[in-house]
Structures are given as structure tokens and as C-alpha cells.
Amino acid sequence: MSSLKNIIIGFLIILVVVFAATTFTANHKASQAQTEAQQLNSIKQNKQDAKEDWQDMITARKVVEEFIKGSFDYSSDSDDRYEKAKPFVTNNGLKSMNPSSSDGKFPKLNKDFKIVSSVNNLEAYVTPLNSTTARAIAIFDNDMLVNGTDSTSQVILKCKLVFNKEKHQYLVDSAEIISQQ
Numbered sequence: 001m002s003s004l005k006n007i008i009i010g011f012l013i014i015l016v017v018v019f020a021a022t023t024f025t026a027n028h029k030a031s032q033a034q035t036e037a038q039q040l041n042s043i044k045q046n047k048q049d050a051k052e053d054w055q056d057m058i059t060a061r062k063v064v065e066e067f068i069k070g071s072f073d074y075s076s077d078s079d080d081r082y083e084k085a086k087p088f089v090t091n092n093g094l095k096s097m098n099p100s101s102s103d104g105k106f107p108k109l110n111k112d113f114k115i116v117s118s119v120n121n122l123e124a125y126v127t128p129l130n131s132t133t134a135r136a137i138a139i140f141d142n143d144m145l146v147n148g149t150d151s152t153s154q155v156i157l158k159c160k161l162v163f164n165k166e167k168h169q170y171l172v173d174s175a176e177i178i179s180q181q
Contacts, residue, residue, distance in 0.1 A: 057126050057134070060161055060170035063088050064124045064136040067172045068157065071097060072142055076115040079108055090162060093172040116145040126161070126170075134161040134170055142180070155180045 070084030
């Protein structure tokens with residue numbers, strides 16, 4: 001009887017050891033799986049963030065392009081360039097469009113002259129500076145027709161963009177002509 005008892009006790013001890021080892025292995029594998037799942041979620045989130053950042057930069061480039069078209073596509077018949085640019089700028093950006101010699105008022109084109117301005121070959125490049133600001137450089141041809149005389153100049157424009165949380169998009173906060181030839 002004693003040997004049967006020892007066999008049963010030995011069998012139970014082996015069973016407990018096997019059960020403990022299996023539990024330890026299962027817990028270890030579950031822990032590894034959880035770590036891998038967290039890493040995959042982190043990678044997925046980083047990709048999502050990068051995709052959103054990329055989309056924001058595409059939208060920012062479109063804002064810059066529309067701002068330039070609004071500002072440089074105009075005629076003396078309908079001088080609405082400031083109104084056309086408004087949806088794409090902050091108040092500061094709108095002020096940066098105003099010539100310093102105008103005493104704070106937006107100048108109107110002289111109706112005695114026939115003026116037509118247009119934008120061609122527009123290239124805009126946007127780079128994020130941080131999570132709320134970006135910089136844009138745009139290069140374009142500004143075709144001008146003044147009383148039948150035409151000219152074309154290449155313009156290089158630098159813009160500072162800020163992220164507007166209400167509109168959930170970047171807006172031009174300042175614009176500066178770097179070169180016009």
C-alpha cells in the first residue's frame with residue numbers, strides 16, 4: 001500500500017510540475033503576445049500619425065496654392081483679390097498682403113488702367129516646422145497685362161502657415177516675396 005501511495009504522490013508531484021511549467025509557458029507566451037500587440041499598435045498609430053501629417057501637408061500645399069491664386073489672379077474690372085484670399089489666411093496673413101504704404105487700408109486698383117494678373121506654372125513646397133506651424137515656398141510665373149502691354153515675372157514667395165483648430169487646416173499667417181524677376 002505504501003508503494004501505491006508513493007506512486008500516487010509521485011504522479012501528483014509530476015502532474016503539479018507539468019501543470020506549473022505549462023502555466024508558466026502559457027503566461028510567458030501571453031506576455032510576449034501582448035508585447036507584440038502593443039508594438040504593432042504603436043507602429044499602426046505611428047503610420048496613422050504619419051498619414052495624417054502627410055494629409056495635413058497636402059492640404060497645406062493646396063491652401064498655399066489657393067492663397068496665391070486668390071492674391072495674384074485678378075483684374076481691374078473686379079479687384080477682389082483680398083476677398084478671394086481671405087478663406088486661406090489668418091488676420092495677420094491678410095495684413096501681410098497689404099503694402100506698407102497703404103496706411104492700413106487695402107488699396108484698390110486704378111480704374112483708368114486695364115490690368116489683368118494671372119498665375120501660371122505654380123509650384124508650392126510645404127515643410128512642417130512643428131505640430132502647429134509650417135513653412136511654404138512657392139515659385140510661379142506672374143503674367144501681367146497692363147493697358148495691352150504684357151510682361152511675365154517669376155515670383156518666389158515664402159509663407160508661414162499656422163494650424164487653425166476650428167477649420168482643422170493650415171492657414172497662411174504671413175507672406176513675403178523673396179524674389180520677383
